Amino acid sequence: VLMTCPPPDAYLVEQLEKRFTLYKFHSIPDKAHFLNSNKASIRAVVGSASAGADAQLIHQLPNLEIVSSFSVGLDKIDLAKCKERGIRVTYTPDVLTDDVADLAIGLMLAVLRRLCQSDRYVRSGQWKKGDFKLTTKFTGKSVGIIGLGRIGLAIAKRAEAFRCPISYYTRTEKSDGVLINIGRGPHVDEPELVSALVEGRLGGAGLDVFQDEPIVPEELFGLENVVLLPHVGSGTMETRKEMADLVIGNLEAHFLNRPLLTPVL
Ligand code: 8YV
Incomplete structure (x- = not known):
């Protein structure tokens, strides 16, 4: 072998x-x-x-x-x-469907509720000095799923519990949208995603996969509205x-x- x-x-x-x-x-x-x-x-x-x-x-x-x-x-x-x-x-x-779907919802909550920033805020002692910015609600938000296979359906079921209206594909331009990618890096035009995030045309992103792993575009490192994971969707x-x-x-x-x-x- x-x-x-x-x-x-x-x-x-x-x-x-x-x-x-x-x-x-x-x-x-x-x-x-x-x-x-x-x-x-x-x-x-x-x-x-x-x-x-x-x-x-x-x-x-x-x-x-x-x-x-x-x-x-x-x-x-x-x-x-x-x-x-x-x-x-x-x-x-x-066997991995539940974990990947769980992680997609986790990324959604992490980006919208700014979980990573909140953690850094507490650890760095900032909490004692000032107020933390309000975040964005997830329950009830429209969720679009590209690829309604086993994992897509499992995400849809979880998003339903958050009372999210679900569409499986949309051509409509998003302004404050958040993009979650738990599939494959090449499913998303990465340079365009980076520009959209840097220029503020996209509200945020939660990414578990990248075009050329383990290389992650460094422009993303400084962005507070982005959560980056090292391809751990099935990693339990x-x-x-x-x-x-x-x-x-x-x-x-x-x-x-x-x-x-x-x-x-
Ligand atoms: C990886 C995955 O296999 O199943 C897939 O397609 O992307 C993951 O489960 C795992 O990270 C091992 O490389």
Whole structure:
């Protein structure tokens, strides 16, 4: 098994090492040399949101049978190439839906109610010196969701409890709007988002994902109306274990000729 991403989870690595010969591609200095010597023995790839299996890698692995991704997003896997080569692909849907939806609401509250600024205000001793600016109410605000899949629907259900009217897509320009991104960085035009925030054309943003992670546009660091997270939507102990169990379960099912648990292809 070749893990192409930086090890995303200690339990996943430990369990893979118990069952398979695991190569950690990320920490191999001479990747070309490694592939030359080991390409024939690699039958499975484990990837994540940061690295998967692109066309070039698939091309270099003649005996690749399965890509099991520690993610629900499949943007780092060349699905067309996998299909062409008859390579199976699995992912980790459902188990992370609640965490990502919870985080989206958390970001919404953090931006509108200025939770991070409030915390800094108390820690820095400012509270003793003056008043804190009033914040913006979340309950009842219109929520627009782009992408009404499993996670989008889970966000909609939570937003309903806050009595928010929900639309799943809107072309209307926002003035005081707040943008929350818990999907993928490239879903949003990042330079335009930064300009809109810097110029005050957008009310605020809560971002868990970025175009070129872990690089975050530095212009955002000084903005008080922005909350920045390091792609931790699914990052709870409970969910990461369920994701790891799915990655391993899919690999085991494949090598035991049983039906895959969560197949994409
Ligand atoms: C990552 C994610 O997989 O599931 C996805 O698509 O983006 C996350 O759950 C996780 O951060 C490990 O890279």
